[in-house]
Amino acid sequence: MHYPKPRHKCETHKTQRREESGDSRGVAACAIRVVNKWMGDQMRSGRIAGLAAIVLAALVLAGCAQRQSQNVYKYDEVGQASAVTFGTIVASREVDITGKNTGTGGLVGAAVGAGAGSYAGSGSGNAWAISAGLLAGAVAGALIEQAAADRTGVEYVVMLQSGVALTVVQDIGKGESTLPDGMRVMVQNTGGYQRVLPAEALPTQMARPKGIELVD
Amino acid sequence: MRASLFALALLALAACSSPVKVGLPNADWNDGGRIPGRYAATIQSGAWRKDISAEGFACGGWTFPTDADGAYAVAMKKALDDNFESVTLTPEMKPADLAAQGYDASIIVYQGAFDTRLLIVEQAYWTFGAEASVGMSGIVALVGPGGLIGQASPEGSGARRGKIALCDDAGPMISTASRMALMGFIQNATREARALATTTR
Numbered sequence: 001m002h003y004p005k006p007r008h009k010c011e012t013h014k015t016q017r018r019e020e021s022g023d024s025r026g027v028a029a030c031a032i033r034v035v036n037k038w039m040g041d042q043m044r045s046g047r048i049a050g051l052a053a054i055v056l057a058a059l060v061l062a063g064c065a066q067r068q069s070q071n072v073y074k075y076d077e078v079g080q081a082s083a084v085t086f087g088t089i090v091a092s093r094e095v096d097i098t099g100k101n102t103g104t105g106g107l108v109g110a111a112v113g114a115g116a117g118s119y120a121g122s123g124s125g126n127a128w129a130i131s132a133g134l135l136a137g138a139v140a141g142a143l144i145e146q147a148a149a150d151r152t153g154v155e156y157v158v159m160l161q162s163g164v165a166l167t168v169v170q171d172i173g174k175g176e177s178t179l180p181d182g183m184r185v186m187v188q189n190t191g192g193y194q195r196v197l198p199a200e201a202l203p204t205q206m207a208r209p210k211g212i213e214l215v216d
Numbered sequence: 217m218r219a220s221l222f223a224l225a226l227l228a229l230a231a232c233s234s235p236v237k238v239g240l241p242n243a244d245w246n247d248g249g250r251i252p253g254r255y256a257a258t259i260q261s262g263a264w265r266k267d268i269s270a271e272g273f274a275c276g277g278w279t280f281p282t283d284a285d286g287a288y289a290v291a292m293k294k295a296l297d298d299n300f301e302s303v304t305l306t307p308e309m310k311p312a313d314l315a316a317q318g319y320d321a322s323i324i325v326y327q328g329a330f331d332t333r334l335l336i337v338e339q340a341y342w343t344f345g346a347e348a349s350v351g352m353s354g355i356v357a358l359v360g361p362g363g364l365i366g367q368a369s370p371e372g373s374g375a376r377r378g379k380i381a382l383c384d385d386a387g388p389m390i391s392t393a394s395r396m397a398l399m400g401f402i403q404n405a406t407r408e409a410r411a412l413a414t415t416t417r
Contacts (some may be wrong), residue, residue, distance in 0.1 A: 076267040076279075083262035085308075085326065162258075162308055162324050163364030164357045191266030192330025192352075 068193055069173030077190050084186040086199060087160040089179055095169060099149020101142060109141015110134045154178045156196050158187055168194050233267070234387045236282040241399035243295045245406055250299060251413050253320040256306040257296055261289045263327040264352065268390060272336040274344055275383035280334065284352075284394045291398060292325060295406045300413070315361040323409050328354040328369070332394075334386055339379065346386040349375040350397040356405045358412035366415070368408035372400025 068074055117133025118126065155169045156179070168187065172178065179185060179198055186199040264284040270276060296303045300323075309322055331351040339345045350373065357367040374396025376389040 076281075080265060081262055083260050083327065085260065160326075162322075162357060162359055163311070164324065164326070164355055164367050166326075166355060189260075189263035189327055192263060192328065194328070 067171045067173070068195075069171045070176050070195055070197060072173050073190075080190060082188045082190040084188045084197075085160050086184065086186050087158040089181050089183050089185055089196070090157045090159050090165070091181055092154055092156045092178060095153055095155045097151050097153045097169065097171065099146065099151060101146050101149060103142075105145025105148075106138045106142035109144070110138035113137020113140070156185075158185060158196060160187070168196050170196055232277070232383065233279040233281060234384045236268070236280045236387045236390045236394070238282065238284040238287045238391050238394045238398065240287050241291050241395045241402060243291045243399050243402040243406070244298065245295060245403045246298050247407075247410070250301045251410060252301045253413070254302045254318060255296070255300050255304070255413075256309055256314065256317070256319045256322040257293070257303045258306060258308045258322065258324045259289055259292050260324075260326045260354075261285045264288060264330045266330060266332065268332045268334050270334045270336045270346075270383070270386065274336045274338065275386065276336075278383040278386075280387055280390050282332070282390055282394060284330070284398060287395070288327075288398055288402070292402050292405070295402045296323060296409070299406050299410055309359075311359055311361050311363050314359070320360070321365065321413065322359040323413075324355075324357045324359060325405055325409075326355040326357075328352070332390070334390060336380070336383075336386065344380050345377060346380045346389050347375070347377040348386065348389040348393040349373070350390070350393040352397045352401045354401065354405065356408045356412075358409060366412045368412070370401055370404035370408050372397045372402070372404060374398075374400065 068077075113133035113136050114130050115133070116137070117129040117131070120126065120129035120133075151171065153169050153171050155167055157165060157167050159165050166187070179196060183198060184200045184202075185196050186202070188195045188197055262285060266282060268280040268282050270278050270280075293303070293305065303323070304319075306322070308324065309317070309319075311322075314320075314322055329351065333347075333349045335347045337345050337347065351371065352373070353369060353371040355367055355369055358365040374393040376392040376396070378385075378389060380386055380389075
């Protein structure tokens with residue numbers, strides 16, 4: 001049987017036969033071989049540092065994703081009325097916030113480590129290299145993701161007008177500053193997320209808003 | 217062709233949302249009869265509404281706008297009515313105004329966290345299950361004519377799991393978990409309010 005010239009490097013007559021019969025294994029195997037070959041090229045050309053840099057950058061960027069803060073609202077908060085309570089900041093202090101580790105860093109690190117290890121040694125030595133690379137990559141990836149997600153925030157002690165005291169920890173977004181002690185604030189609650197917002201510009205007393213009186 | 221249809225189906229599913237209605241929790245709880253006295257009550261509401269997204273590959277684009285506020289405000293007031301002789305809903309009052317208006321004290325309930333999680337897991341080949349868990353917390357305070365008498369931080373939680381055929385089927389599980397969390401929060405808040413009121417008598 002005559003088969004056309006392969007369309008890409010890893011296509012073989014075998015994969016072409018599988019594609020004709022609707023078997024996707026050939027395509028998957030091809031994709032794996034392409035990725036492996038690319039990683040191999042990176043390794044051989046000494047560009048593994050570049051590869052690692054791409055992975056690290058992706059992890060760091062993921063850690064820098066915008067979080068809810070004083071000035072950043074999530075899309076589902078738009079158009080929602082929120083409850084507010086007024087109070088005064090009694091004290092504040094800087095605190096460390098442990099970021100959420102999604103496990104993505106560990107997975108990506110394990111894949112990169114295993115890929116890098118697959119090009120070291122031969123026979124059982126190669127298997128050991130893959131295992132070691134996988135383990136080291138997973139640990140390094142998890143540590144990098146955790147480091148990217150960890151941040152500092154501020155803990156406010158707020159005395160509400162009712163006399164109730166509460167503490168609220170806030171993320172400090174880019175360009176945002178902490179609020180000074182003694183400042184009049186409002187504690188806003190949106191879907192359980194509480195923001196401490198400045199309220200010094202708001203009046204302490206005002207005339208009751210007028211409704212519309214219907215007159216026959 | 218099949219890939220295009222699959223992509224179209226994914227896009228259609230991604231745009232879906234199923235509003236979740238949280239029913240009234242059974243917050244009947246009374247231990248030792250109603251506490252005598254006339255109380256003003258301020259029940260904060262408006263905070264326990266959010267869009268809940270599913271975790272996991274399946275139903276990843278589905279959102280469940282959940283509103284627990286309506287059921288909470290009604291059930292919280294009823295629980296206070298069941299446990300105190302006279303309860304009147306009022307805006308937050310200054311301690312000095314309480315006695316002037318004939319109140320013994322003011323019960324204030326602030327809403328706090330509304331933590332939700334919806335996990336969709338594949339239990340067997342093309343058989344999916346949903347696990348909904350909800351946690352609520354807040355602050356209950358008792359304020360007398362002389363100022364704050366005390367405050368406490370009640371919590372409530374609920375969880376529900378089961379099989380689902382469609383993403384939409386996870387909605388009732390969120391509703392049930394939310395109702396359980398509300399019930400726990402309201403019972404704990406009322407219990408704390410009773411304890412604070414009892415210590416002052």
